[in-house]
Amino acid sequence: MASLPAIANNSDIRFLGTLLGDVIRSYGGPRLFEATETIRKASVERHRGLAEGRTDDHAAVDLSLEKLSLDETLDFVRGFMLFSMLANLAEDRQGIAAEHGADLASAIAQLEAEGIDRTQVRALLDHALIVPVLTAHPTEVRRKSMIDHRNRIAELLALRDAGRDTTPDGDRVDDAILRQIALLWQTRVLRRDRLYVTDEVDTALSYLRDVFLPALPALYQRWDRALGERTPSFLKPGSWIGGDRDGNPYVTADSLKTALARASEAVLGYYCQAVHALGAELSISTEHAVADPAVEALAAASGDDATSRADEPYRRALSGIYARLAATQQKLTGKAAPRPGRLTGAPYASPADLRADLVTLAHGLGTALKTGGALGRLIRAVETFGFHLATLDLRQNSAVHERVVAELLKVSGVEPDYLALDEDARVALLRRELANARPLTTRFAAYSDETAGELAILQAAADAHAAYGPACITNYIVSMAQSVSDLLEVNLLLKEVGLYRPGDTPTAAIMAVPLFETIGDLEAAPAVMTAWFALPEIATIAKARGHQEVMIGYSDSNKDGGYLTSTWQLSKASTALRPVFEQAGVGMQLFHGRGGAVGRGGGSAFAAIRAQPVGTVQGRIRITEQGEVIAAKYGTRDAAMTNLEAIASATLLASLEPERLSNADTTRFCAAMDWLSDTAFHSYRDLVYGTVGGDERGFRTFFRQMTPIAEIAGLKIGSRPASRTKSDRIEDLRAIP
Known part of the structure; x- marks a missing residue:
């Protein structure tokens, strides 16, 4: 993985900062823009002076903050908050770019260079399991509206990276980014009402439905090519949201049922849409191709007797699959399928039964069609997400x-x-x-x-x-x-x-x-x-x-x-x-x-x-x-x-790479770390908990006065209470308030 360049060299930060300045000038007025620029430059100068160890008057630059009115202060704070948000976006993109070298093909090549062949890689993947687990820990302050604008800017920057001047809708990319920043400027940042567990469930579902569902099957196609054969479905999403009751009395049996039902509704709806799209794609006629007997049997069992599709067994089979999927969704979630169907069918008993029908279609296709494509991605999705999504x-x-x-x-x-x-x-x-x-x-x-x-x-x-x-x-x-x-x-x-x-x-x-x-x-x-x-x-x-x-x-x-x-x-x-x-x-x-x-x-x-x-x-x-x-x-x-892909590649490398340290070096390094850890532990415990003659109450007071912990506790950023008990002891403070 490539090392990250200095933040000062990040062109995205400069570009986004310039556009934000234009927005502040347009919506906040020239006075706010000039004050913001003055304070920004003074802050940079002050930081440089302190970093260089200077204690002269030049290092103590006047930031002129006291000259701002209350309204100007609020606008100024919002401007710097947005700049921090955009700078974080630029840094996130920089980190993602650095991990583009962490693809599975590169990992396999690296292992082969170290004498680990693909047979060993395949053997590992046969029992592998990699799960990123989404949780509702309250560390996200921003409203989803803010995050949506942020994500749209990220998509537009990707178009810009690709040399695209216009969006698919015909807008100029730079103008579209400016528009998103202007929307950010006028969007309320914080929630007014507290979050409920169902809100957290819906937020997680937006990522699982809109990102994981289309992304993972596409990734598996890439990995199949890298390995030279079909890989097992070893990477799957997980979630705590709706099932994590530790310290959250609002997670109940009802919230668990809601989380599962909404996830099932999302994934079954996705399957229904995919099957409908396949019906448009697989227009194979028996006038031009011999149908596999298993496909013909599936078509005959579908109940689709439309004369217009009499010679199209794949479309008739897919009509039956759609009917069964619609019945499955109705049974599991109580909700109708996205599109009303003409046929009725028995619900699928399990994802394995749905996969079996789809594999029957895949096996019946010719060599050029049976692997990959939309049908291959749907089969992979069923293997990965089942009827539960995560x-x-x-x-x-x-x-x-x-x-x-x-x-x-x-x-x-x-x-x-x-x-x-x-x-x-x-x-x-x-x-x-x-x-x-x-x-x-x-x-x-x-x-x-x-x-x-x-x-x-x-x-x-x-x-x-x-x-x-x-x-x-x-x-x-x-x-x-x-x-x-x-x-x-x-x-x-x-x-x-x-x-x-x-x-x-x-x-x-x-x-x-x-x-x-x-x-x-x-x-x-x-x-x-x-x-x-x-x-x-x-x-x-x-x-x-x-x-x-x-x-x-x-x-x-x-x-x-x-x-x-x-x-x-x-x-x-x-x-x-x-x-x-x-x-x-x-x-x-x-x-x-x-x-x-x-x-x-x-x-x-x-x-x-x-x-x-x-x-x-x-x-x-x-x-x-x-x-x-x-x-x-x-x-x-x-x-x-x-x-x-970075998680998958790292797991391969961590599992199969040979040890590079000798036993003697390992023993020596561990002894050094034991000493450092012991020294650090006692110093930390003495400072924070007063275990060696210190005063835990003194640190507790310092912590309460020097951090915004009370304000954080009042933010509407999670469904769970900010603390497990009413005690203000450090021991009783959540590690994630």
């Missing part, structure tokens, strides 16, 4: 599970005080209950609101499996996981709705995934997972599945131990988990809870994945995409394709 995770805090399980055990008469038991007693009790087919719940009992809500969520998940297929929800993230009992509690709750089944060969339709978030929890992760795999029933389930996921948290570990210690402990935990999984005979899948800021693991995903410890990727990785990162990486189709 796999939805469930997430809840381990403390909630403890309380819910304690209540169920008490009400059922099994254990009066589960919370008083030590870890060994808890594990023994939970294992006995998991082996017992008898449910703990009864419809005759009255449960607390918390327990009833958790049970309702799980029942909604079970219903979703029956409706959309098991791929719609596969993981249950356990926040603040610290012990084996934290995971067994989830399995016990899953058993109540049939998603965990006991017996000689127990099964779990949803995987309990520990999230290790603090420095102490990261250090304890290998011991917890060793104990987890030591349970025979768990080992049976994990080996049958082929892998077990572990999530590691960047934000909370950074808040707990500081940036350097957090980064090093994440690396050490990943490395230490590898032999645990190898000993258990289970594939390791790490889920990286990264954010956008550097302190939360932000930066190039390509570089971050390649920097993972040797042997810890193994072709399987999931990564969160949070807040403002989503707009930056997936705001346009081109940006999304570049970022998704």
Whole structure:
């Protein structure tokens, strides 16, 4: 990946800044423009003076801010906010351009140069899984209207890069960019009302529907050409939005149902439109081509007896497929298909059945038609998105599970005080209950609101499996996981709705995934997972599945131990988990809870994945995409394709590249990092938490006075509360407020 040039050399920033100046002059007047320019130049001069270490009067330039009226100050702030937004856009484009060298073809060529052939690449891809997971973490301040204008500017800049003077609509590209900036100037930046979970669901759907759906099948076609054969569908989108209940009381069974139904409506609508378009394209007549018997059978079963299509078996078959898709959409979402159809059909039982019909059509086509094209992209879409569009995770805090399980055990008469038991007693009790087919719940009992809500969520998940297929929800993230009992509690709750089944060969339709978030929890992760795999029933389930996921948290570990210690402990935990999984005979899948800021693991995903410890990727990785990162990486189709390909390429390289460090160097470097991390950790803890004679209250006061944390808490940027408790302690502050 190429290194980034200096920001001062970014021509996009200068171009967009000039257009913004024109907009300020036109809409704010010459006085505002001149004041803005004066303050901008003075700020640059002051910054240069401070950077050069000067303390003379020249370094203390008068910014003249006090000369602005209140209205002028507000306009001035808006102007600089827009400049920052446009500069960030330019930097995002610069970063995307730098990752254009991170394509899969280049990665394969690099591996071949190091003695890794395509057979090994294919073997890795056969079991690979790469999932960017969209989350609703409240780090995106801007309204969607602002983001839409920003994304349109990015698309127009791409036309400009390609040497295009006009848009497809005939407008001059530069004029169209100016118009978008003028719209930004006149658009309200912040939301007036708080966000609801459904708002977050709709925002995520706009990216999944408008970007991921068309981009991923096109990417797979590129990857097929790079590998020289059809690649498995190893990269799929995921989401937390509608299923992440950790600290958000507004995520309920209803919001989970809404998220799943709207996602299904979007993907099934896309399939219907694609099938309709194929009906126009595949005009093959039996007068000029011999139809495959399987295609003829599909056409005959469609019920399409129109004489105008009697000699067009593909069109008749597609009419039947459309009718079945329309019935599927009506059944799963209660919504009609985008276009009313003349025919009726039985709903598809699964995405595999739809794929089978489409593959029948593909096999019936001649050599020049059966691969690629619109039909090939649709088949790939069905493999990738199913009837659910994006796999939805469930997430809840381990403390909630403890309380819910304690209540169920008490009400059922099994254990009066589960919370008083030590870890060994808890594990023994939970294992006995998991082996017992008898449910703990009864419809005759009255449960607390918390327990009833958790049970309702799980029942909604079970219903979703029956409706959309098991791929719609596969993981249950356990926040603040610290012990084996934290995971067994989830399995016990899953058993109540049939998603965990006991017996000689127990099964779990949803995987309990520990999230290790603090420095102490990261250090304890290998011991917890060793104990987890030591349970025979768990080992049976994990080996049958082929892998077990572990999530590691960047934000909370950074808040707990500081940036350097957090980064090093994440690396050490990943490395230490590898032999645990190898000993258990289970594939390791790490889920990286990264954010956008550097302190939360932000930066190039390509570089971050390649920097993972040797042997810890193994072709399987999931990564969160949070807040403002989503707009930056997936705001346009081109940006999304570049970022998704960079993730795929980095995963290949991290999994297959040989180790370059000797054992002696690794030992030496690790010892140095241990010392640096220990020193940094104690300094950080003393400063922030007052652990070595310091005053935590002093830092707390400093933090509240020097940061806009109170103002951030008041912004309407997320559906969840800004804090879990009313405490103002640093320990109780969300890592992402």
